[in-house]
Amino acid sequence: MKTNLTIALLFSVFACNAQSWELIKKIPLDQEISTVSVDSKGMSYVGTTQGNIIRYDSLGQEDEYFSQLNNSTVSIIQAWNRLKVFSFFREQQSISILDRFTATPRNVNLRDFGLQYASLFAPGVDNSYWALSTEFKELIKYDDQNLNVLFRIVLPSNMALTEATYLRAFKNLLILTDQASGLWFFDQYGVLQGNVNISGSSEVQIHENQVIVFDGSQITYINPFTLEIIGRRKAPKGAFRSVVIIGTRYFFFTRNTIEIYQFN
Secondary structure (H helix, E strand, O other): OHHHHHHHHHHHHHHHOOOOOOEEEEEEOOOOEEEEOOOOOOOOOEEEEOOOOEEEEEOOOOEEEEEEOOOOEEEOEEEOOOOOEEEEOOOOOOEEEEOOOOOOEOOOOOOOOOOOOOOOEEEEEEEEEEOOEEEOOOOEEEEEEOEEEEEEEEEEOOOOHHHHHHEEEEEEEEEEEEEEEEEEEEEEOOOOEEOOOOOOOOOOOEEEEEEEEEOOEEEEEEOOOOOOOOEEEEOOOOOOOOEEOOOOOOEEEOOEEEEEEEEE
């Protein structure tokens, strides 16, 4: 009863706040945004269809510009390890690592992993990489030192993937998002734990140990260990594709703008 009451209160608080958005800043870009991420210091990273990555501080000021890491769309950025910011380029089937202690990024072609094609590719939390092959319907885990395969897991036959968009390791979990079937949760061995069916989600953020997902109209907060929906918050009006939370501010991303909001 106490748990149900807590969840009900959270839903109530989010609903009350739904109409109190205030636009703080709007940042136009001269190129199309393809993916976003945020690091532990509140810096946001914006990938573009031109292969660039732009870093902004928590106030929305441009901090650094990484030009043409790859001559194709940045499909995934993951900055949770701010010392080694990861990016995946699906078209070119390659990854890039922005190492804080080196002057130039480290680029690796996925052929070096023995991969024909990966729909998604992402870093693990234990010196590893994860790959999704939709062609063979399997998850593959690699060692990041010698690029050897640690194991392969064939996905369940009843697991429908229409448009897989994002892969994110968090603690002992792996989270896969699909535009149609929502979020799929696996353990560190690739064993499926469950599904939260939120269609329209493109990528996720981990914020205060919660999974934050945006479906184009509302933000959903999920407990990744119980797969319970903690609450939802209606987004401000706009053609937003994704959102990241930095402190008390929400960075919403359209095709070519960043809009920063907060609550009054």
